[in-house]
Amino acid sequence: MNNLRKIARQVGFYAFVLALWQSLVLLKLWPPYVFPTPASVFEALRIGFSDHTFWIGIGVSLKRMLVGYALSVILGGALGLLLAHSDFLEETLGRLVVSVQSMPSICWLPLAILWFGLSEKAILFVVVMGSLLSISINVEAGLRNVPRIYAMAGRNLGASGARLFLYVLLPASLPHLVSGLKQGWAFAWRSLLAGEMIFVSLGLGQLLMMGRDLNDISQVVAVMVVIILIGFAVDGLVFRVVERNLRRKWGLSSAA
Amino acid sequence: MAALMEAQLPLRAVNNKIRVDGVSRHFPSGHGGQLAALENINLEVLPGEFLCIVGPSGCGKSTLLHLIAGLDRPSTGEIWIDGRKVLEPGPDRILLFQELGLFPWLTARENVEFGLRQKGVNTKERREQAGYYLDLVHLSQFEEHHPHQLSGGMKQRVALARALAMQPDVLLMDEPFAALDAQTRDLLHDELERVWRETGQTIIFVTHNVREAVRLGDRVLVLSYRPGRIKTKFSISLARPRHIEDPEVASMSKKVLGHLREEIDKSVRAEFHHEQFA
Numbered sequence: 001m002n003n004l005r006k007i008a009r010q011v012g013f014y015a016f017v018l019a020l021w022q023s024l025v026l027l028k029l030w031p032p033y034v035f036p037t038p039a040s041v042f043e044a045l046r047i048g049f050s051d052h053t054f055w056i057g058i059g060v061s062l063k064r065m066l067v068g069y070a071l072s073v074i075l076g077g078a079l080g081l082l083l084a085h086s087d088f089l090e091e092t093l094g095r096l097v098v099s100v101q102s103m104p105s106i107c108w109l110p111l112a113i114l115w116f117g118l119s120e121k122a123i124l125f126v127v128v129m130g131s132l133l134s135i136s137i138n139v140e141a142g143l144r145n146v147p148r149i150y151a152m153a154g155r156n157l158g159a160s161g162a163r164l165f166l167y168v169l170l171p172a173s174l175p176h177l178v179s180g181l182k183q184g185w186a187f188a189w190r191s192l193l194a195g196e197m198i199f200v201s202l203g204l205g206q207l208l209m210m211g212r213d214l215n216d217i218s219q220v221v222a223v224m225v226v227i228i229l230i231g232f233a234v235d236g237l238v239f240r241v242v243e244r245n246l247r248r249k250w251g252l253s254s255a256a
Numbered sequence: 257m258a259a260l261m262e263a264q265l266p267l268r269a270v271n272n273k274i275r276v277d278g279v280s281r282h283f284p285s286g287h288g289g290q291l292a293a294l295e296n297i298n299l300e301v302l303p304g305e306f307l308c309i310v311g312p313s314g315c316g317k318s319t320l321l322h323l324i325a326g327l328d329r330p331s332t333g334e335i336w337i338d339g340r341k342v343l344e345p346g347p348d349r350i351l352l353f354q355e356l357g358l359f360p361w362l363t364a365r366e367n368v369e370f371g372l373r374q375k376g377v378n379t380k381e382r383r384e385q386a387g388y389y390l391d392l393v394h395l396s397q398f399e400e401h402h403p404h405q406l407s408g409g410m411k412q413r414v415a416l417a418r419a420l421a422m423q424p425d426v427l428l429m430d431e432p433f434a435a436l437d438a439q440t441r442d443l444l445h446d447e448l449e450r451v452w453r454e455t456g457q458t459i460i461f462v463t464h465n466v467r468e469a470v471r472l473g474d475r476v477l478v479l480s481y482r483p484g485r486i487k488t489k490f491s492i493s494l495a496r497p498r499h500i501e502d503p504e505v506a507s508m509s510k511k512v513l514g515h516l517r518e519e520i521d522k523s524v525r526a527e528f529h530h531e532q533f534a
Contacts, residue, residue, distance in 0.1 A: 149353060150357060152322075152327050153358075153359070155327060156357075157350070157370050159370075159374045160344075167374075168359070172359070174361065250360045250404065251360065
């Protein structure tokens with residue numbers, strides 16, 4: 001019942017956004033090559049999907065995402081473990097990591113191009129650099145913020161070393177880890193699209209730039225819609241579900 | 257008849273279950289100084305003895321249990337269990353934490369199984385034992401609940417079941433029933449006394465509730481306020497089973513409380529002073 005009402009509210013909201021958009025179009029404030037109509041964007045979406053360019057773009061971008069994100073999770077996780085383990089590293093390398101993370105990931109692009117040329121590797125490099133540090137910061141925070149009582153209870157009940165880590169510290173820091181992974185995904189996604197704009201990369205980022213080159217505002221907006229939908233889907237189908245289960249299990253909040 | 261006497265050192269010193277030998281524990285305090293939580297504690301506990309420790313808050317009661325559990329190291333002195341020096345935690349002595357330390361990501365049953373799993377007990381046997389101990393604390397209906405779905409008293413009982421399931425020689429209990437209502441506490445006193453008599457475990461039970469200490473203990477130790485020293489030792493030779501409302505328990509408690517009052521006053525004054533001038 002409650003869910004139905006929620007869905008109805010969402011549908012109503014997007015209908016309102018579309019109506020607002022259409023009425024702005026009807027006011028003819030801007031020429032159509034600056035401000036596309038909903039119909040022309042839908043048409044661009046239809047063409048994009050029917051001639052497979054959007055499917056290819058999505059496929060290429062998601063493949064890069066998976067590779068880059070997997071690398072980030074592995075490397076960032078390892079770095080986070082190191083930082084959580086050693087106070088010395090935390091005070092030295094840890095400080096540096098936080099400062100470097102504050103830099104927008106697009107700033108890695110010139111370096112990546114000089115190192116790897118206009119290549120797949122350059123894009124992956126930007127993706128990894130964009131998300132790795134945020135993952136490691138969250139992994140470290142998660143492990144360091146495990147309440148002392150859990151570690152003590154674990155040791156008291158006979159867990160130590162790797163078992164203590166696996167059965168107590170890791171599950172205890174899970175809420176932090178999940179939000180770290182989510183943040184890492186968002187950073188990786190942003191970095192990827194920025195990186196893809198630099199050359200003929202076949203990804204969604206390049207489709208955006210192609211729309212600009214062709215002066216085709218409808219395609220630009222259509223690709224933006226696709227990018228937003230993918231972000232929405234990953235957040236809604238993966239991270240939200242994981243977080244909800246976690247919250248319910250831990251009793252972190254009564255929210256459904 | 258309540259017999260009040262300053263307990264003598266046990267004569268069969270060799271047969272001690274636990275020996276605490278000149279133990280002090282200092283913590284670094286804010287301004288480069290040292291805070292003495294415990295000072296020169298000497299204590300011998302017999303096998304199967306039920307020892308209660310009372311003291312004002314801040315007297316180092318919890319610290320002493322952590323030291324015996326091996327979760328912390330003394331600054332000076334040594335602790336021996338069965339003639340072996342305590343250097344790390346061991347499954348022979350389980351501490352029931354004041355904060356419980358139940359794992360929120362596990363169900364009640366999985367919490368109880370946790371220690372058994374670390375011991376390498378197989379799945380089937382783990383399940384059986386967890387079931388047995390949860391039944392013992394009347395929680396069989398709640399096996400699959402997570403801690404957050406349980407009331408305070410139920411959580412306390414899960415933690416008790418988790419400790420008992422380890423079948424430790426030594427059970428260390430840090431104000432385990434402080435947060436419970438009187439009825440639940442009475443019930444758990446009876447349960448604990450019964451389990452203790454059946455298993456012959458050695459129990460050190462820390463509380464700030466003198467009545468509780470007298471109701472449960474073979475001996476009651478009064479710790480002084482900062483640094484924590486052993487101020488007085490009482491032997492409680494009242495017949496068991498006892499009840500917390502027994503007049504003998506009440507009159508004995510009064511005597512113990514007389515010794516404790518002074519320390520409580522000190523602790524309250526110190527806290528008041530701290531608030532005024534800190």
